[in-house]
Amino acid sequence: MSTPHQTMTSDHAVDHAHDIDRQVRIYITVFVSLMALTIITVAISRFHPPVAVAVSIAMLVATIKGSLVACYFMHLISEKKLIYAVMALTVVFFVVLLAVPVITHNNGFWIH
Amino acid sequence: MEIPYTVELRRDTGLNNGKIGIWLFLASEVMLFGALFASYILIRTGSPNWPRGDTILNVPLATFNTIVLISSSVTMVMAWASLKRNRFGTFRMYQASTVLLGGVFLVVKYFEYSHKFENGLFPSTSNFLALYFTLTGLHMLHVIGGMAVNTYFWGPGAKLWKTNPDWFTNRVEHAGLFWHFVDLVWIFLFPTLYLL
Numbered sequence: 173m174s175t176p177h178q179t180m181t182s183d184h185a186v187d188h189a190h191d192i193d194r195q196v197r198i199y200i201t202v203f204v205s206l207m208a209l210t211i212i213t214v215a216i217s218r219f220h221p222p223v224a225v226a227v228s229i230a231m232l233v234a235t236i237k238g239s240l241v242a243c244y245f246m247h248l249i250s251e252k253k254l255i256y257a258v259m260a261l262t263v264v265f266f267v268v269l270l271a272v273p274v275i276t277h278n279n280g281f282w283i284h
Numbered sequence: 285m286e287i288p289y290t291v292e293l294r295r296d297t298g299l300n301n302g303k304i305g306i307w308l309f310l311a312s313e314v315m316l317f318g319a320l321f322a323s324y325i326l327i328r329t330g331s332p333n334w335p336r337g338d339t340i341l342n343v344p345l346a347t348f349n350t351i352v353l354i355s356s357s358v359t360m361v362m363a364w365a366s367l368k369r370n371r372f373g374t375f376r377m378y379q380a381s382t383v384l385l386g387g388v389f390l391v392v393k394y395f396e397y398s399h400k401f402e403n404g405l406f407p408s409t410s411n412f413l414a415l416y417f418t419l420t421g422l423h424m425l426h427v428i429g430g431m432a433v434n435t436y437f438w439g440p441g442a443k444l445w446k447t448n449p450d451w452f453t454n455r456v457e458h459a460g461l462f463w464h465f466v467d468l469v470w471i472f473l474f475p476t477l478y479l480l
Contacts, residue, residue, distance in 0.1 A: 227480055
């Protein structure tokens with residue numbers, strides 16, 4: 173059922189194939205990194221650090237993992253400006269949303 | 285009537301319509317889960333006693349599920365890359381793997397939920413469990429939705445490959461963006477609920 177893309181010249185097809193091969197290598201590297209970071213997250217939690225430290229480390233590692241997924245699997249690293257604008261606006265509202273309960277609650281568990 | 289800008293890029297956005305559509309949808313999804321995470325912070329900070337997730341929940345099972353979901357993200361992106369390489373057979377293999385891994389995730393969640401219910405742990409039992417069931421339940425609905433779309437592109441939807449391979453490749457990419465988002469949400473849910 174394979175249907176070749178008719179409009180592609182042979183030179184372009186070779187360049188294109190190299191690009192995809194390079195991307196696939198990146199995907200595998202990201203996959204290994206995500207696995208390693210998952211193990212690190214679970215391993216650190218086993219030491220039962222203080223809550224503030226545990227939250228900081230867990231969210232830092234999760235942010236790194238999330239960034240890897242967004243940048244490489246979702247191709248955010250090479251997207252158009254409009255997508256960046258949409259996501260930047262979303263991030264601003266998301267941060268405000270999360271900040272509201274934090275700044276309005278002065279005896280949060282990380283302050284103790 | 286032909287749907288415009290499914291493959292060719294619009295001059296004003298530099299994108300095809302499907303791409304901008306799925307990103308706008310994901311932006312709304314970020315706010316949906318953001319509201320629930322904000323609720324989690326508010327309830328947790330307001331509670332004098334908050335249990336560690338690993339005293340109630342099964343961390344090894346959740347770790348396994350994290351690995352399953354990350355693996356499914358890789359198979360999803362490999363399915364798209366296979367289409368870019370004009371390898372339809374490989375695409376189907378990776379796409380089927382993605383759906384199967386989603387199924388494995390749901391089966392594990394079924395066992396987790398069953399165990400909780402057998403032990404009398406329900407959403408009404410505590411604030412922690414209410415948040416756990418709400419957040420993971422909503423996430424599971426997204427997994428089911430993603431699996432439905434991915435199954436469609438693996439099966440009947442794949443007919444488009446014969447007539448318009450570029451459009452089909454874009455559709456798979458957009459379905460993949462949603463699937464990766466579901467993975468991304470779990471990446472934050474896992475430590476928040478199970479490890480802290």
